[in-house]
Amino acid sequence: MTSIFRRLAALVRRRRLDRDLDDEIAFHLAMREQQYRDGGATEADARTAARRQFGNVTAVKERTRDVWLFGALETVAQDVRYALRTLRRSPAFAVVAVFTLAVGIGGNTAIFSLVDAIRLRAIPFGAADRLVTLWGTMQRAKAERRGTSYPDYLDWRAGTRSFDDLAAFDSQTVTLDTGDDPERVSGECVSASFFPLLSVAPARGRTFRADEDAIASPVRVVLLGDGLWKRRFGADPNIVGRSIVLNGQPYDVVGVMPPGFKGLSDRAEVWTPFARYAPAAAMAERGNRGFVVLGRLKRGVSLDAAQRDADAVARQLEQAYPKTNAKRGIEVSSIEDELFGGVRPALLTLMAAVAFVMLMACANVANLLLARSEARRRELAVRAAMGAGRGRLLRQLITEACVLTALGALGGIALARAAIPLLLAHNPIAFPSFVAPHIDARVAAFTIAVAGLCGIVIGLAPAWSSRGADLAASLKEAARGSDGRASRRIRGALVVVEVALAVVLLVGAGLTIQSVRRIAAVDPGFDPQSVLTLHVSIPAGRGLAEVREIVDRVGRVPGVSSAAFGSDVPLDGRAAATLYSVEGQPPPDPAQFPRTYAHTVSPDFFAALRIPFVAGRTFDDADVRPSSQAIIVSERIAKRFWPGQDPIGRRIKFGMLPNTNPWFSIVGVVGEVKYRGLPDNPTADPDVYAPFVDRRSQVALAVRTGLPPSSVVDAVRTAIRSVDRAIPIYGVATMGESMADQTAQSRFLMWLMGVFGAVALLLAVVGIYGVMSYLVAQRTREIGIRVALGASGRQILSLVVGNAVRLIAAGVAAGIAGALALQRLVASILFGVTATDGAAILAVTLLAIVALAACYLPARRAARVDPLIALRYE
């Protein structure tokens, strides 16, 4: 340690040191010259002779300086060379150890690169640490997130003091018509404050002016994304000022955004002013909520402070507008949580799992090193007797471990480089486009830190076991080939730890697999088999007749058994909620106010999706007319308001009472559908279905096929285009795909946890087998004596197995305790399973069996020990 300080001091005082060295050598030369002169030499001869005797002055200075700079490294290099030489002498050990470590380190590196990519600094907006979203909330059983309304937004903007500014935004899809092939393009409507808030400047032209963002502004302006500008407009340098047609209306292009900018939705390619979000009358309604607000905290304002500020504003609005704002709050949430909050628990779970794998890899390698250091005890004892200091020997052991882990780290990085693209390719989670996991300096630093740590851990085990070992005793012991008690204890502890970690990992793997199976087994309330869903946008001037024509032609496509249509289809993310009131009921508690997702559908919608009727019927011809008063509700409504009674003929209306909306009579009751998410809808609100009678610009089709649904896609497209070439078709997906999207994260988690569990099992087997084999080999002599004294094979077997069983049982117990303790942390990412699930018990049983099997072979070997050979063995 002191030599490190001396070295650091030397580095700091380097010039001084150089000068001192010059002086020192000059002094030496001067003294020598003096001696020659005193002996009668001339000045010049004395000088030459002194120099000759000294040698090359520059080289000496150089070498002396190097002593200060690299002195310690010299011994390190020596140790490393020695370690490499020892490893070369036992290549099998080296390969197994390096590979084990490479798997552990590589796994950690790969997962860490994902975790590291999902973070604030990846967000490509200025001052991302201060960006927040403001959600409207509705206090029900708990605060539920809702959108907000334009009047509320304006009041939030005026009333809060914690923000630089607020911006209204929502994603939208528009039809871009450039004469040929019309295209549905993702976009965002944003207020003029949006771009300054994100610190994004346009590449060409300008962003929106405040006057263009005013309600009822007559101007129609648009900003284009770089990709769209290049794709559809050939990167026209004179695009700014040109007029383009969106949704059948002319818009003036005022600017082009820089490459890579895709808005907050991460897929936007056009931006229009927020004033175009909805008709002016709808925008003026305080109760018409539907969008989210972006904000940027003032410098130095905390999220909590902003939340309190927003709470105060929400309370003022609640008092000022009780009718629309009762129980309405504001939730301020960081942009980081918004973008990454969803995947973080899963990634952190994976990180923990892979860390456990790493620990197991370390335990295995430590075990191997321990066995080697036992075998090398005599060598070490001899070296110690020859005068090598204890510190030096310890350093040698740790150097060896570090060389192993360094090689393991190299292998691990290579493994991670191969694994990361594979992970991303198979990763069903939709990461934002700006998330690009790769091995950068930070990830490399992490890898080096991990590798260094496990180098020390695995090096300390043998070092600790040889601590305080008295030389003479250890020489004798080594001669006898028997095991030190300390190292036997360490080895036992390693088995226990390894089994415990394996139990935790296997339980984790079992639970995630079970969770995915449970999700897959969830009845979505409809039959997703052989269903294709797609959306069409109906051009201006076309009405319900064209929709019917389209669906009719789709229904006649070979392979299609039925085609129905509606405002939206399950899992397409387009369902919209509304409050409703029930005739003849006392006014409900505002926290329990009935809310439902309303859909308009064709009469055959339920048949096409096989949504079962609980009561009543679907719409008949008389129901399908303008201002129809028929409605079909889901079971939950009937159970809530008319338990045990016939709901048919009862009436509901949209909005809170009193209002002038028409009453709807219930003609049918259908089962609950997982319309908005799997394994469950985000909120427990029911669904209502009204007949599709009014013109809508967007229509969803549900097509049931006899063939695999993806095989009819082209024919369906052709059929739709045969009605009108200008109809954009989008959101084409089989229902199976939509369901898979919903469970992507769970499946990703299952996949990786399964891999980690398998690796853990393998490591545990190898580790336990190694330890038990070693213990048996060490005790061969003892066993031989026992056999010679009359112990039966069975007794020997139970001696060895009994020892193993104790260790494994301790490990399993510790593992179960660990799994129970960790259960709480992963509860949020599991569905319908707990640590006491059958899958967990199965996993533990599997491990116990495999662990016992791993010690059976060594135990049998012990039972067959021939006492003569065993005693001659030495």
Next chain:
Amino acid sequence: MGEMLPGTLDMLILKALSRGELHGYAIAEFIHRASDDVLGVEEGALYPALHRLELRGLVAAQWGASDNNRRAKFYTLTAAGRRELARERDYWTRVAGAITRVMRTA
């Protein structure tokens, strides 16, 4: 001093310093004289060795004035250096003795 048995230069330096404080030149002179000029080429090699010993804490250095009143760097043995010298001496005696015995066998 470049052509000595590897590792022995350190030992000789420690031995030289065992009698008291010396500067580099005096150490070189001591080794010359004590070995009857057998050990004594490439005096420069002394300095990396001296500095390495200083770094390892086996010798300590201090600037002072030489006999002829020039500024010189004086080295002394530390406690650790004394122990190291004892170890090296034992080792050397053993090895040299062994080698001598081996060489004597006909």
